[in-house]
Amino acid sequence: MSAHDTESSSSVDALAQQIAALLRKPSTTHGLARTLRAAAKEINLHRHHSASQKAWPSGHIDQMPRKVQIGGGSHRIDGFFNIDAVPPADLLWDVREGIPLHDGTVRELFSEHFLEHIDYPRSAKYYAREAYRVLAPRGQLITGVPDASFVLDPYPIGTSESTEMIRRWYGNRDCLADINTHLDLINYVFRDQDDDPKYNPHYWAYDYEKLVQLFTEAGFKRVERWDFDPEIASPKRQWGSVYVIATK
Ligand SMILES: C[S@@+](CC[C@H](N)C(=O)[O-])C[C@H]1O[C@@H](n2cnc3c(N)ncnc32)[C@H](O)[C@@H]1O
Known part of the structure; x- marks a missing residue:
């Protein structure tokens, strides 16, 4: 590992610790906490990716899976x-x-x-x-x-399938009670659970x-x-x- 790599991985570790400390503080506002949770998720991905990159510095693995x-x-x-x-x-x-x-x-x-x-x-x-x-x-x-067309086509009226969509997509989620209209389903396709750290947001439909x-x-x-x-x-x-x- 080069000195530059070591320095950058220790700054990422320090940042992760700061984020964890801020997330534990009751004074951390909702907006800041959302952003910090997203950053913590990216740091996790970054760590996995960096470890693999170190194993395969050429950017290609040796295996050639078909x-x-x-x-x-x-x-x-x-x-x-x-x-x-x-x-x-x-x-x-x-x-x-x-x-x-x-x-x-x-x-x-x-x-x-x-x-x-x-x-x-x-x-x-x-x-x-x-x-x-x-x-x-x-x-x-x-x-x-x-x-996206599956949920956009029936807008604004929605269909009997709207209830089915709510059941299938949100049935097991904490936010079920907050998914009330067909537009909430359209929001699912475009951003999904932006708010819930358990889920990965959608970035494009x-x-x-x-x-x-x-x-x-x-x-x-x-x-x-x-x-x-x-x-x-x-x-x-x-x-x-x-x-x-x-x-x-
Ligand atoms: C909603 S899950 C879908 C999992 C599975 N394909 C399924 O249909 O149940 C999205 C998957 O994409 C992976 N993913 C998201 N961003 C990624 C990225 N930048 N590189 C590699 N995988 C990623 C996530 O880790 C997760 O496993």
Whole structure:
């Protein structure tokens, strides 16, 4: 580890301690606490990412997995190598910094309910370009996200499905009592639980058209709707999501 690396990791540690101390103080205001919790989360990601970067200073791991899942969380898929910013995963890596795989080596790259958690345009467009780079010729990128048009189309009236959406998306959350109208559901797609430290906020909303545009701009030849396959995707994500398959 270089002197510069040591210095920067000890400043991050000092910052983490200061944040933890401020969060314990009753005088810390709600607004400041929200910002500090977000910073604490980023510090956690940064630590995992830095540890992996030290192991792979070239920015590429030695392995060349043919099937890769990004941002899978606890959802494992047989035969897929999992990259996520936090455990459990085969590799901890902040994908906003790129995909640590060699050019043209991956046959299938899968993610669901991941893309909306990275900022747009900088990180989302970079991710699309990185996906294109690591895929082999005719390799495929499968992407699922909450479908913005699913909640926007029925606005302002809402439908009988609004109640179902509230049940499915907020049924187990502390804020259930505060999700009351169809507009609250629209807010879910655009920002999700910005307030609740247990959940990762949404940074951008997507629909089929936006996914086609994003991946076409990154160089993919064909982007089409993907027929949901529960062998790969999580059945709990099917309802209210849009999936596409982009071919290099
Ligand atoms: C809402 S969870 C979805 C998990 C799983 N795909 C599912 O559908 O249940 C979002 C996942 O993306 C991961 N993630 C968010 N930002 C990331 C980043 N910058 N790099 C890598 N993974 C990230 C999170 O750690 C989390 O596992």
